[in-house]
Amino acid sequence: KLYPAGATTNSASGVTDPGKITHLYEAMEKHDVPLLVHGEVTDAEIDIFDREKVFIDRYLNTIRSQFPALRIVFEHVTTSEGVNFVREANALTAATVTPQHLLMNRNDLLVGGVRPHNYCLPILKRRQHQDAIQKAVIDGHSRFFLGTDSAPHARNKKEAACGCAGCYSARAALPLYATFLEQHNALDKLEGFASHFGADFYRLPRHTDTVTLQRKPWEVPTIIDAAGEPVVPFFAGEQLPWSLG
Template sequence: MQTLTITRPDDWHLHLRDGEALTTTVPDAARCFNRGIIMPNLVPPVVKAEQAAEYRERILAQLPAGSEWQPLMVIYLTDNTSADDIADIASSDFIKAVKYYPAGATTNSDSGVTDLAKTYTALEAMEKAGIPLLLHGEVTDADIDIFDREAVFIDRHLVGLRQRFPGLKMVLEHITTRQGAEFVAQGDVNLAATITPQHLLYNRNHMLVGGIRPHYYCLPILKRDVHQQALIRAATSDSGKFFLGTDSAPHTKNNKENACGCAGCYSNHAAIELYAEAFEQAGALDKLEGFASHYGPDFYGLPRNQSTITLARDPWQVADTAPLGNDTLVPLAAGQTLQWKLQS
């Protein structure tokens, strides 16, 4: 196979940041995707519908001429999110979900939820309105090993949430473990998961063996090979429960390469090529279209895209660095050769 044409994909988990960063992140997001679910963990976070509208306008101002890409906005769930806040979201035509971060779990999550019980009023309203809950599925207890935080979250919180709110659509985002893949696969129709390119292509050995490689550091953190293989099986299973979400998260080179480097991998410079790499390595290129282009909109109740993109077998080397607004970042797979390239 020398070319691969698929329905234009969407990115169901994306960090664009704000300000000057948008001059890089928005064009990169629009290069192959038609829509993107935009994470709300800015400083301050996007907690109200009007804030989402203002952020959306800043994003659209950086959209390349002629692009039809659309940002789908998300509200940040807090201990104080009210039923009225959910009503405001439900009346919007561009806010599509609410995001749960446990307080302190990842970048700019200090305003996150301290106790899930405090959000039940909001979750009940979301269940009635048909608004999905997007979950950063980790606990943050200091006594729980960082490599176990996703599995503990499932046992301690997600099982109960599914029982209490069976009609609430939930996306367990950027799953990283065998337990996560199995729980979603065995769950009901209102439970799905996104999977990132880094968790399909790499495991913790890539990050730690032979020296610390900070540009593979993300949260949830890369796990063992056995978990990576479970994610590959899930992504290539042709199940509508698993779909593309890059979790592309830009940080400057300096903020990654220091004594306390930030968590996040930037992948939107080559997102669909990275997924094609992973699917080809698994012998499952024929499954890429469903995962990348069909199952996300199906779960969100949105139409599948009508346009297509074409990838060609054309080996190319990812640049060592790339601009981030007026600064510099190191993209995922920097310096590596990818086998597939998006055709303009």
């Protein structure tokens, strides 16, 4: 996975210039190793809401064109530019979609007070970007698939003057995706999004094990104990119409 230096938690020793490691992309293409990308620049002069677009313009378009046989996954895509990049690129280009970027935009982070448990990196964007992500999922586009980017941080590290980035969505992820797709009359797209498209892109056999989702109301816990540390999950205290059986 390509982590630009400073783009996310524990990435201080990441890549400082993705344009200077073309020899690695060449080797990955040769040996069919997928390149998973956290697609943001981290220059101090670039607005945090523009990081993804600038990364595409500065690096990703070039990587895609120079290495056409390299499989690329745009991890946790957050912008319409990112969605359009994947839609317009060749069939060896895909993206993962998190619950938070599918269900929320930056109003959910900033309106009515700062909501630290909705703070993640890449940061939530404008509604227009959320709309583009939602359309790709509702369409059942086979190169957009589930990737939670779930990140459990103790409550005191989220509710802090300098809080950690990350949403702990793992426990509620499938009910959240199911709820969204049902609301948009696209529940039939869930299995492909959650179980088939990713495996197909990675050229792995589709899993034969199953999980059961039932249309039974479930309230997301307000607190989860993680080895003695309280963690506030994504959508804490909210009632969802779907639950894991």
